[in-house]
Amino acid sequence: GAVVSQHPSRVICKSGTSVKIECRSLDFQATTMFWYRQFPKQSLMLMATSNEGSKATYEQGVEKDKFLINHASLTLSTLTVTSAHPEDSSFYICSAGSGGGGLAFFGQGTRLTVV
Amino acid sequence: QKEVEQNSGPLSVPEGAIASLNCTYSDRGSQSFFWYRQYSGKSPELIMFIYSNGDKEDGRFTAQLNKASQYVSLLIRDSQPSDSATYLCAVSYSNSGYALNFGKGTSLLVTP
Numbered sequence: 001g002a003v004v005s006q007h008p009s010r011v012i013c014k015s016g017t018s019v020k021i022e023c024r025s026l027d028f029q030a031t032t033m034f035w036y037r038q039f040p041k042q043s044l045m046l047m048a049t050s051n052e053g054s055k056a057t058y059e060q061g062v063e064k065d066k067f068l069i070n071h072a073s074l075t076l077s078t079l080t081v082t083s084a085h086p087e088d089s090s091f092y093i094c095s096a097g098s099g100g101g102g103l104a105f106f107g108q109g110t111r112l113t114v115v
Numbered sequence: 116q117k118e119v120e121q122n123s124g125p126l127s128v129p130e131g132a133i134a135s136l137n138c139t140y141s142d143r144g145s146q147s148f149f150w151y152r153q154y155s156g157k158s159p160e161l162i163m164f165i166y167s168n169g170d171k172e173d174g175r176f177t178a179q180l181n182k183a184s185q186y187v188s189l190l191i192r193d194s195q196p197s198d199s200a201t202y203l204c205a206v207s208y209s210n211s212g213y214a215l216n217f218g219k220g221t222s223l224l225v226t227p
Contacts, residue, residue: 006158034214043203043219044159093158097213103147104213109158 002028004096006107013084013114021079021110023050023094029074030096034104035067038091050077084114117142119206121218129226134191136221138204141185147207148180149215150189152200159203163189194225 003026013019023033031052036044048069049057056069066088068080077096081088093109118141128134136150147166151159163178165171165187171178177190191198201222205215 032213043217044215046214046216049214091156095213095215103149103161103164104207104215105161106151106158111156 002026002096002105004094004105004107006094006110008110009108010111011113013112015085015114016083018080018082019084019112021081021092021094021112023077023079023096023107025075025096028096030077031074033071033077033094033096035069035077035079036093036095038093038109044093047079050079052077081112084112086114088112089114117145117206117208117216119204119216119218121202121204121221123219124222125224126221127224127226128194130194130196132194132225134194134198134223134225136189136191136202136204136223138187138189138218139185140187140204140206140216142206142208143182143185145182145185145206145208148178148187149205149207150176150178150187151203151205151217152198153203153220154200162202191223194223196225196227199223199225 005024033050035047050071052071058064071077094107095104097104120139149164150162153159165178165180175192179188201220203220204218
């Protein structure tokens with residue numbers, strides 16, 4: 001399957017600071033990427049759709065000014081968690097589609113801990 | 116509200132048995148259906164996908180889809196302890212491209 005790489009895999013930051021997470025499609029171009037968040041014992045929840053060259057589309061209840069998404073190229077989307085707080089601690093996962101039919105491949109995920 | 120429902124489990128089966136995982140979805144407009152496996156602390160890994168009614172087999176895995184009943188299942192034959200994980204059912208809608216709506220997952224435990 002297609003390869004999606006996410007970095008960093010784990011980050012610990014202080015409350016009030018910002019953290020940037022990168023998502024790259026390594027062997028295909030992705031005009032659209034997706035960002036999910038997963039809290040312990042919960043399922044993945046779609047946060048936003050990242051569109052290359054245009055603004056991201058956010059799901060209801062997700063603060064666009066807090067979770068900044070930039071999709072500057074066909075292989076890279078970034079999620080920046082601004083002014084992070086302990087309640088933002090979660091597992092963030094990106095995905096990108098390839099091959100049609102809704103088939104999506106996931107990055108390795110980023111475990112964010114805000115202290 | 117588009118819902119994807121799964122029994123959280125845990126589902127416990129002995130090694131070598133068949134594990135049966137079930138999922139229902141609420142939106143009849145759903146187009147594509149996926150099963151992902153997720154180990155603790157890791158990202159989901161695609162196991163199977165199915166688009167049409169009926170069965171689809173891949174090795175020890177069989178996905179079954181019944182759109183009339185809005186039901187999709189995953190059978191794992193000859194279950195192994197390494198199959199122990201959380202299995203996530205995901206649904207894609209016709210106008211959402213590759214965005215997926217996930218169930219909460221079923222925890223599977225295969226005992227030696």
